[in-house]
Amino acid sequence: MSALSNHRFLKMNGLGNEITVLDLRGSLHVVSSAEARAIAADSRSRFDQLMVLHDPVSPGTDAYLRIYNTDGTESGACGNGTRCVAWAMLADPIMSRPVHEGLVLETKAGLLPVTRVSDTVFTVDMGPPRLSWNEIPLRDPYPDTRAIAVDTHIPEHPELQSPSAVGMGNPHAIFWVENAQAYDLTAVGPKFEHDPVFPERANISFAEVVSPDHVVLRVWERGAGATRACGSAACATLVAGARKGLTGRKAKISLPGGDLLIEWRESDDHVLMTGETQLEHEGFFVPALFAGAA
Numbered sequence: 427m428s429a430l431s432n433h434r435f436l437k438m439n440g441l442g443n444e445i446t447v448l449d450l451r452g453s454l455h456v457v458s459s460a461e462a463r464a465i466a467a468d469s470r471s472r473f474d475q476l477m478v479l480h481d482p483v484s485p486g487t488d489a490y491l492r493i494y495n496t497d498g499t500e501s502g503a504c505g506n507g508t509r510c511v512a513w514a515m516l517a518d519p520i521m522s523r524p525v526h527e528g529l530v531l532e533t534k535a536g537l538l539p540v541t542r543v544s545d546t547v548f549t550v551d552m553g554p555p556r557l558s559w560n561e562i563p564l565r566d567p568y569p570d571t572r573a574i575a576v577d578t579h580i581p582e583h584p585e586l587q588s589p590s591a592v593g594m595g596n597p598h599a600i601f602w603v604e605n606a607q608a609y610d611l612t613a614v615g616p617k618f619e620h621d622p623v624f625p626e627r628a629n630i631s632f633a634e635v636v637s638p639d640h641v642v643l644r645v646w647e648r649g650a651g652a653t654r655a656c657g658s659a660a661c662a663t664l665v666a667g668a669r670k671g672l673t674g675r676k677a678k679i680s681l682p683g684g685d686l687l688i689e690w691r692e693s694d695d696h697v698l699m700t701g702e703t704q705l706e707h708e709g710f711f712v713p714a715l716f717a718g719a720a
């Protein structure tokens with residue numbers, strides 16, 4: 427029987443980005459790719475990202491997070507999911523413990539300090555953007571210009587060329603377009619996600635600048651497909667927009683699921699993301715879910 431059988435989970439969302447939160451603190455179990463896919467396949471626990479809490483690793487942190495996409499692959503960052511985890515650690519009657527309000531979470535990509543703005547609104551310090559080609563990562567060296575633009579295109583859309591590339595603990599490519607609604611994400615997204623220029627694949631964004639402090643964004647997520655919101659993509663977009671002179675260092679990023687406020691702080695180069703979280707329901711994994719999943 428899987429260690430996850432009968433285990434409690436929370437189904438949440440961050441602006442419609444579907445998040446399942448699982449608390450494995452106190453356990454040595456590491457969710458396998460097959461277990462993550464099985465959890466994603468069930469309608470009660472369906473997710474774009476599965477956020478798994480483990481015991482803290484580095485001194486001064488409150489939990490270590492493993493983040494899984496729908497396809498079972500792991501990511502170093504998920505902004506919307508991090509806000510959901512913070513809510514669970516502070517407000518869920520079972521997951522919350524008497525911790526201080528200023529949480530510090532850790533992922534394989536680094537530290538994520540979180541502060542609570544109101545009951546359901548949190549700010550995540552997503553850290554500094556990664557702008558060199560080997561940190562994003564890209565296949566080939568690119569000079570660090572005002573906005574790194576990578577050479578990728580698909581024949582069906584000759585206008586979609588040279589997206590900005592930014593790492594936010596995960597790889598992002600941003601196309602600057604006149605109308606973000608004009609693209610069929612399911613047709614175009616996977617082609618760019620798997621472009622060999624991105625050795626670890628990439629999250630693909632279509633960004634429409636409304637004004638220097640407002641961008642409309644649609645995102646095809648690596649390993650999860652079209653989602654209603656992607657926090658790290660919103661951060662990457664603001665950074666790339668500011669470097670290109672299209673936006674200021676603070677902007678509202680409007681996604682299909684709602685708005686995120688993003689600030690690229692001048693004093694320490696960190697990117698701050700503020701937005702809502704919502705609890706949908708709690709549940710328990712039925713043992714049959716993991717039949718055949720190692």
Ligand SMILES: N[C@@H](CCC[C@H](N)C(=O)O)C(=O)O
Nearest residue numbers: 501504505506596656657658
């Ligand atoms: N939705 C997330 C990003 C999730 C990770 C991504 N799909 C990846 O594999 O890089 C967010 O809110 O940041």
